[in-house]
Amino acid sequence: MRSKIKTFISINLLILSILIACSNQPNIVYAQSNGDSLTADVNYRFQEFSNFSTTQFNTNHIKISLPGSKWNVTNLELNITDIKLGEEVKSIEEADKSFKSVYKGVRGYGVQLNITEDITLIGVQIFGYLFGTTYSSVYVQINGYNQVNHRPNATIYGNPGPINISTTPGWYVQKFPEPISLSKGYYYLVVNGSEYKSYDNSDHNWAYNASGSIHTNLYTSKYISGVWLDDVMGEPFSHKLIQRTDQSFDPEAINMTIKVDDTIYTINNSSPGSGKVQISNVNIPLNQTDVVFPVYHNRTIELMFNVSYDLKLENHFTSPGTIEIAETHDNYWSVTPILAPEFNNYSVKFNFPSKWFDVSLLRNEVNITGLVDVNHVENYIYISNSFISEGDSWEITASSSKKDFNLDVSRTEFYPGQELKFFIATPVLEGNYTFVLTDTYETQINITTKLIPPESNSFAYTFPSNALDGSYKVFVYWLNGTDAGIVTQVFTVILPEVIDWAMIIGIVIIVGLSSAVTVSSVVLAKRNKKKKIAAKEKIMNKFMDILNLNYVIIIEKKSSLNIYDQAFTEKKFNSTLVSGFLEAIRSFGLDISTSEEHSQTIKLEYQNSKILMSDFKHFRLIFIMKDLPSPQFYEIIDDLSLEIEEKYGIYLKEFKGNLQPFEGIESLLRTHMGTTFLYPLKLTGTGKMKIAPTEKSLINKAITIMKKNRLDYFYVTQLIREITFDSKEIEALYSLIIKRIFNPFIL
Numbered sequence: 001m002r003s004k005i006k007t008f009i010s011i012n013l014l015i016l017s018i019l020i021a022c023s024n025q026p027n028i029v030y031a032q033s034n035g036d037s038l039t040a041d042v043n044y045r046f047q048e049f050s051n052f053s054t055t056q057f058n059t060n061h062i063k064i065s066l067p068g069s070k071w072n073v074t075n076l077e078l079n080i081t082d083i084k085l086g087e088e089v090k091s092i093e094e095a096d097k098s099f100k101s102v103y104k105g106v107r108g109y110g111v112q113l114n115i116t117e118d119i120t121l122i123g124v125q126i127f128g129y130l131f132g133t134t135y136s137s138v139y140v141q142i143n144g145y146n147q148v149n150h151r152p153n154a155t156i157y158g159n160p161g162p163i164n165i166s167t168t169p170g171w172y173v174q175k176f177p178e179p180i181s182l183s184k185g186y187y188y189l190v191v192n193g194s195e196y197k198s199y200d201n202s203d204h205n206w207a208y209n210a211s212g213s214i215h216t217n218l219y220t221s222k223y224i225s226g227v228w229l230d231d232v233m234g235e236p237f238s239h240k241l242i243q244r245t246d247q248s249f250d251p252e253a254i255n256m257t258i259k260v261d262d263t264i265y266t267i268n269n270s271s272p273g274s275g276k277v278q279i280s281n282v283n284i285p286l287n288q289t290d291v292v293f294p295v296y297h298n299r300t301i302e303l304m305f306n307v308s309y310d311l312k313l314e315n316h317f318t319s320p321g322t323i324e325i326a327e328t329h330d331n332y333w334s335v336t337p338i339l340a341p342e343f344n345n346y347s348v349k350f351n352f353p354s355k356w357f358d359v360s361l362l363r364n365e366v367n368i369t370g371l372v373d374v375n376h377v378e379n380y381i382y383i384s385n386s387f388i389s390e391g392d393s394w395e396i397t398a399s400s401s402k403k404d405f406n407l408d409v410s411r412t413e414f415y416p417g418q419e420l421k422f423f424i425a426t427p428v429l430e431g432n433y434t435f436v437l438t439d440t441y442e443t444q445i446n447i448t449t450k451l452i453p454p455e456s457n458s459f460a461y462t463f464p465s466n467a468l469d470g471s472y473k474v475f476v477y478w479l480n481g482t483d484a485g486i487v488t489q490v491f492t493v494i495l496p497e498v499i500d501w502a503m504i505i506g507i508v509i510i511v512g513l514s515s516a517v518t519v520s521s522v523v524l525a526k527r528n529k530k531k532k533i534a535a536k537e538k539i540m541n542k543f544m545d546i547l548n549l550n551y552v553i554i555i556e557k558k559s560s561l562n563i564y565d566q567a568f569t570e571k572k573f574n575s576t577l578v579s580g581f582l583e584a585i586r587s588f589g590l591d592i593s594t595s596e597e598h599s600q601t602i603k604l605e606y607q608n609s610k611i612l613m614s615d616f617k618h619f620r621l622i623f624i625m626k627d628l629p630s631p632q633f634y635e636i637i638d639d640l641s642l643e644i645e646e647k648y649g650i651y652l653k654e655f656k657g658n659l660q661p662f663e664g665i666e667s668l669l670r671t672h673m674g675t676t677f678l679y680p681l682k683l684t685g686t687g688k689m690k691i692a693p694t695e696k697s698l699i700n701k702a703i704t705i706m707k708k709n710r711l712d713y714f715y716v717t718q719l720i721r722e723i724t725f726d727s728k729e730i731e732a733l734y735s736l737i738i739k740r741i742f743n744p745f746i747l
Contacts, residue, residue, distance in 0.1 A: 108223030248273030
């Protein structure tokens with residue numbers, strides 16, 4: 001019986017000890033981040049303006065040709081000059097069935113031209129055909145008129161053109177190489193075969209009107225043996241003139257208009273033979289590089305004119321930018337447009353939100369705000385052409401006050417595994433929301449974004465079952481493109497008080513047991529108290545180790561180059577020289593084990609500093625401290641080394657001088673060593689928060705230090721110089737940081 005009782009007691013003592021051990025969690029001192037902010041990408045709309053001018057000659061329409069299709073026409077000014085009839089075909093003598101031949105016997109024929117007004121002769125048409133195969137050059141030309149014998153004279157106007165004719169009778173167009181200007185008067189149209197070859201048996205046949213011509217007063221001539229002779233008067237050869245008259249027209253006299261964007265505009269007289277039209281306040285999208293505006297009039301013959309036009313162009317473009325939203329300062333906006341002038345008189349306008357202030361314009365990183373038009377009444381920046389050059393870099397910066405909004409929070413304390421849920425309080429601002437949750441180490445553990453509406457105004461997060469106890473902070477950022485704000489809320493995770501339930505169970509068990517169990521319980525309680533004292537001592541050691549730390553240097557072993565360094569003291573130092581000096585010492589006589597599975601650490605003392613060098617696979621850790629650390633610091637070095645190797649081992653193995661992959665090492669130092677206690681801090685107001693006496697003492701000490709140094713910040717290490725910290729002061733310091741009374745200061 002006695003044996004059974006002992007066994008029962010032993011089992012219950014074992015259960016009790018397990019419950020007590022499980023409930024005995026160590027307290028943790030949490031680090032603080034450098035600051036909390038959100039930088040978001042936003043787009044901004046700009047207006048760009050430009051002028052484009054050019055001239056067209058001898059055209060019957062207006063064609064705008066641009067190198068790009070992005071522009072809209074807002075104003076159009078046209079100046080039209082030399083308005084004349086276009087090309088026309090004027091019939092002088094129609095065809096008949098009779099023909100005369102230019103051949104090697106008769107080497108030319110001509111017919112008198114009676115030009116009744118000044119014209120530009122483009123060409124002629126003659127009715128005829130070719131018989132046989134020709135080997136000779138035959139030309140069509142305009143000769144002068146001999147007033148005495150009514151024959152062609154030696155003057156040739158313009159350049160002759162080779163005859164265009166084939167074996168089928170018909171009208172054939174004869175174009176001169178260049179248009180020929182002819183004044184009012186008499187001339188001769190000549191088919192010139194003076195170069196006919198003696199062996200050429202072909203005939204160039206030209207129709208003439210043997211009877212019934214209305215031009216009975218027109219002379220004709222033939223060319224024989226190098227001399228022009230009279231032919232038959234009143235029987236002219238068939239011909240038509242392709243001409244333009246030199247008569248100018250006023251646009252209003254011929255009802256001249258232009259069609260722009262489906263609207264008809266009248267072209268008004270400006271000077272004889274010229275006109276003008278101005279079209280303002282339009283918005284014509286070009287959508288292509290070439291745009292044609294047709295011109296209309298009441299003449300049956302096409303008009304030709306010269307036109308010069310001046311376009312005012314406008315375009316909208318989107319430029320990238322950013323907004324930084326932070327708890328500690330106003331919203332900061334930045335825009336970086338690319339200004340690329342394409343045409344003359346290029347300028348840009350940016351309409352900024354009315355809530356922006358401290359608006360600045362930088363060109364090539366030089367502030368030129370005072371030189372440009374910044375209008376704070378109508379809220380725009382106008383950059384004229386004189387300030388814009390190809391290749392310049394531009395930035396517009398501004399600040400705005402944070403927009404206030406609130407959270408609807410029903411509770412602030414949670415156990416691991418429970419759901420944290422809150423709402424945006426009404427009235428809900430429309431826009432983009434970003435929910436950021438940081439843990440007790442101020443590491444981001446959740447980021448959620450929402451567009452409200454249409455999404456709901458609630459945010460939720462479930463704490464994991466192994467969540468650490470302590471304060472978790474929520475940052476909710478709001479942005480609508482022109483305005484922004486932030487609200488924060490601290491939530492607390494509490495671990496279940498398992499130890500109390502263990503005690504209750506233990507008491508129940510002990511009541512039913514003998515006095516021997518009572519004695520055992522007392523022993524266990526003493527052990528529990530010792531564990532708590534040891535945990536508190538461990539926290540003190542970790543905190544003092546942090547305060548002892550001056551520098552951290554990490555070296556890639558093969559190259560002996562620094563991949564990361566950080567100073568935690570006001571004294572500046574050259575990390576490269578320091579690491580080189582220590583490397584030389586190590587190489588001289590303090591060689592480290594070649595094991596690559598665990599870190600190997602040696603200690604050095606130099607003047608008033610204690611130096612630890614720890615090797616691990618591809619890198620070497622160097623810690624420069626005021627005093628040697630506690631034994632648990634070496635365990636931290638091992639854990640830190642393992643995680644550096646895990647996250648950066650691949651970059652260290654292939655290291656060629658690029659330091660960018662190692663920027664995240666600072667986060668590992670904060671996590672493993674709590675180095676954020678060594679960052680500069682600033683003091684903010686306490687508001688209505690309750691302040692404990694120990695906290696108040698630390699606040700006063702910080703104020704004294706800042707006044708003495710004439711600075712807006714202080715270091716924890718400055719507090720430690722004159723007072724000896726105990727656990728209460730450490731807890732008070734941590735509490736002030738959690739309450740945001742001691743805040744990070746960005747140097």
